[in-house]
Amino acid sequence: xxxxxxxxxxxxxxxxxxxxxxxxxxxxxxxxxxxxxxxxxxxxxxxxxxxxxxxxxxxxxxxxxxxxxxxxxxxxxxxxxxxxxxxxxxxxxxxxxxxxxxxxxxxxxxxxxxxxxxxxxxxxxxxxxxxxxxxxxxxxxxxxxxxxxxxxxxxxxxxxxxxxxxxxxxxxxxxxxxxxxxxxxxxxxxxxxxxxxxxxxxxxxxxxxxxxxxxxxxxxxxxxxxxxxxxxxxxxxxxxxxxxxxxxxxxxxxxxxxxxxxxxxxxxxxxxxxxxxxxxxxxxxxxxxxxxxxxxxxxxxxxxxxxxxxxxxxxxxxxxxxxxxxxxxxxxxxxxxxxxxxxxxxxxxxxxxxxxxxxxxxxxxx
Amino acid sequence: xxxxxxxxxxxxxxxxxxxxxxxxxxxxxxxxxxxxxxxxxxxxxxxxxxxxxxxxxxxxxxxxxxxxxxxxxxxxxxxxxxxxxxxxxxxxxxxxxxxxxxxxxxxxxxxxxxxx
Numbered sequence: 001x002x003x004x005x006x007x008x009x010x011x012x013x014x015x016x017x018x019x020x021x022x023x024x025x026x027x028x029x030x031x032x033x034x035x036x037x038x039x040x041x042x043x044x045x046x047x048x049x050x051x052x053x054x055x056x057x058x059x060x061x062x063x064x065x066x067x068x069x070x071x072x073x074x075x076x077x078x079x080x081x082x083x084x085x086x087x088x089x090x091x092x093x094x095x096x097x098x099x100x101x102x103x104x105x106x107x108x109x110x111x112x113x114x115x116x117x118x119x120x121x122x123x124x125x126x127x128x129x130x131x132x133x134x135x136x137x138x139x140x141x142x143x144x145x146x147x148x149x150x151x152x153x154x155x156x157x158x159x160x161x162x163x164x165x166x167x168x169x170x171x172x173x174x175x176x177x178x179x180x181x182x183x184x185x186x187x188x189x190x191x192x193x194x195x196x197x198x199x200x201x202x203x204x205x206x207x208x209x210x211x212x213x214x215x216x217x218x219x220x221x222x223x224x225x226x227x228x229x230x231x232x233x234x235x236x237x238x239x240x241x242x243x244x245x246x247x248x249x250x251x252x253x254x255x256x257x258x259x260x261x262x263x264x265x266x267x268x269x270x271x272x273x274x275x276x277x278x279x280x281x282x283x284x285x286x287x288x289x290x291x292x293x294x295x296x297x298x299x300x301x302x303x304x305x306x307x308x309x310x311x312x313x314x315x316x317x318x319x320x321x322x323x324x325x326x327x328x329x330x331x332x333x334x335x336x337x338x339x340x341x342x343x344x345x346x347x348x349x350x351x352x353x354x355x356x357x358x359x360x361x362x363x364x365x366x
Numbered sequence: 367x368x369x370x371x372x373x374x375x376x377x378x379x380x381x382x383x384x385x386x387x388x389x390x391x392x393x394x395x396x397x398x399x400x401x402x403x404x405x406x407x408x409x410x411x412x413x414x415x416x417x418x419x420x421x422x423x424x425x426x427x428x429x430x431x432x433x434x435x436x437x438x439x440x441x442x443x444x445x446x447x448x449x450x451x452x453x454x455x456x457x458x459x460x461x462x463x464x465x466x467x468x469x470x471x472x473x474x475x476x477x478x479x480x481x482x
Contacts, residue, residue: 018367036371037378044382090395091387095403096415103387111379118375129371136442154417158405162416170424173431180438187445250406255390259383331481334427338479342434342470346463349441353456356448 062323089254101155109148109263123304134195146172153248164247168238179225181345185218199282206281226271234325272314283307
């Protein structure tokens with residue numbers, strides 16, 4: 001064990017599947033394909049249940065309440081009961097609504113979330129697929145979510161829905177620019193778009209502090225922009241229950257409402273996991289370049305646990321935001337993006353390029 | 367093979383949502399009514415359609431987004447090969463971004479970034 005960093009070999013599910021295909025084991029190949037899909041479906045449902053419960057509990061404890069306590073031990077089965085109830089509720093399509101688009105919208109919302117999940121590197125052995133244009137793919141695909149919201153809001157033929165959808169559309173596309181610019185900083189540092197390689201490039205230190213200041217600023221911009229992209233408080237003007245009833249999903253009930261809700265929580269996980277992957281080293285343990293004993297001790301904790309811990313922490317931070325910051329008005333929101341975050345993002349990108357050019361960061365890349 | 371998984375996950379999304387909707391259709395009640403199906407307007411009688419001409423401000427930001435997002439997409443290949451192209455690449459990307467920043471300043475001075 002001379003060099004720890006080289007021991008992180010990534011084997012994705014699609015690699016295993018193509019190896020099985022090359023070896024002529026058709027049964028094994030289809031097995032891998034189905035395992036990937038079943039895993040994703042179970043992960044999706046479990047993650048949504050856990051996150052809804054976590055959100056309610058955390059919200060409660062921030063307000064010195066107990067939250068759900070009745071169903072199961074400390075209300076642990078509350079979200080299961082809620083989803084069963086939603087399943088039994090009537091599904092209403094309002095008169096004059098565009099029926100086709102109204103039904104299509106939840107599909108689009110969830111599709112965007114699932115398509116990103118496929119690429120997430122959760123640990124060296126736990127990643128479904130890994131394309132060489134990872135970051136670009138993720139930014140492109142997550143844009144589909146906005147489409148789901150716009151379709152849902154417009155097709156409902158409800159004034160609240162329309163207002164919420166338009167606000168969400170303007171907000172998501174605006175903040176997308178800042179998020180993309182801050183992701184560019186990481187791409188500059190690591191010189192690759194492939195998500196697993198970006199994680200591997202952080203073996204000596206995570207990008208957030210490896211380049212002094214630049215990484216931290218990019219992380220902060222990404223966090224703000226992505227919280228805005230998933231319509232969470234303080235940027236939840238598209239739902240703003242005190243002014244728009246429920247925003248774009250006012251006219252949704254029963255299962256189709258549940259899928260919008262699900263997509264929202266999965267998006268929260270996806271955003272946190274991406275921030276953890278790109279800036280906080282993903283599944284990479286906490287390493288300090290040169291301290292072999294310390295690094296070896298850190299390697300004892302499995303990579304999957306590192307990934308889960310980092311994502312969970314960021315999810316907690318996003319939930320924390322909700323009880324700390326008041327909601328912004330739409331004009332404030334647009335000013336924050338176009339007049340503050342965007343110029344800072346450009347300057348930061350330039351500084352990052354300078355840092356790479358002159359090797360001005362800790363533990364230089366080989 | 368990676369993209370087969372992408373395709374399969376599209377199928378998964380359709381099955382996941384479609385399956386949920388199907389089960390709900392089988393077990394949930396279904397009694398539509400004229401009043402129940404009316405769009406929600408805080409209990410008042412509905413007046414007019416929601417498909418109306420809308421505030422142009424949203425589209426202005428849509429146009430701005432188009433420019434800057436395409437620009438960011440163009441910068442990705444630059445960022446990947448930046449280590450090889452070095453200072454020349456920095457200058458070229460600088461000129462490219464400068465042109466766009468001029469555009470941003472123009473939009474700013476013209477008041478396109480003000481919310482009305």
